Amino acid sequence: MKLCTKCKHLHNDEDTVCSDCNSTLESITDENTPVYLLSAAGFELERIKTALEDNCVPCDSVIKNKELRKQEFINKNSAVSDIFVPYAAYEKAYDICVGIGAIKEDDTVILDDDAKPEQNDEPTLDEKFEQMSGAKRTTVRVLSAIAFLALVALAVYGTDAIMGFIKGLFS
Numbered sequence: 001m002k003l004c005t006k007c008k009h010l011h012n013d014e015d016t017v018c019s020d021c022n023s024t025l026e027s028i029t030d031e032n033t034p035v036y037l038l039s040a041a042g043f044e045l046e047r048i049k050t051a052l053e054d055n056c057v058p059c060d061s062v063i064k065n066k067e068l069r070k071q072e073f074i075n076k077n078s079a080v081s082d083i084f085v086p087y088a089a090y091e092k093a094y095d096i097c098v099g100i101g102a103i104k105e106d107d108t109v110i111l112d113d114d115a116k117p118e119q120n121d122e123p124t125l126d127e128k129f130e131q132m133s134g135a136k137r138t139t140v141r142v143l144s145a146i147a148f149l150a151l152v153a154l155a156v157y158g159t160d161a162i163m164g165f166i167k168g169l170f171s
């Protein structure tokens with residue numbers, strides 16, 4: 001794992017610059033290095049900090065906007081703050097935040113997992129069309145065979161014989 005030197009966002013080892021602020025990345029050597037977890041404000045911020053502290057995860061929140069940070073009169077809770085946790089506790093803190101709904105797991109990943117088996121099991125529209133037209137084709141073939149046999153019977157035995165046969169079926 002690599003860490004942005006400026007915003008403290010975590011990145012994969014293959015990344016070279018931060019996707020959030022374009023700053024350079026450094027490898028994490030100290031397990032206690034504070035890393036960015038998420039941003040929150042007000043009640044949500046307090047809720048997350050309480051949940052982390054309840055689970056023995058130390059955390060620190062820093063007001064995001066530097067101008068707001070300077071204004072001492074501002075109510076600290078009303079400003080959006082970045083929450084930082086030690087790198088060693090990051091995964092635990094992340095899981096806690098997912099658990100309390102503060103972090104939504106990546107939707108696309110969940111969708112991918114659901115979509116793949118569906119694509120394999122469900123026939124495509126083309127396949128469905130193929131099956132339907134195939135069934136229709138069979139029905140047409142059977143009906144024309146019956147019609148052909150009826151015509152042959154009509155030619156060979158004449159109308160009376162066929163009418164007699166049909167009457168015999170229903171009597």
Ligand SMILES: [Zn+2]
Pocket residue numbers: 004005006007008009018019020021022023
């Ligand atoms: Zn950054």
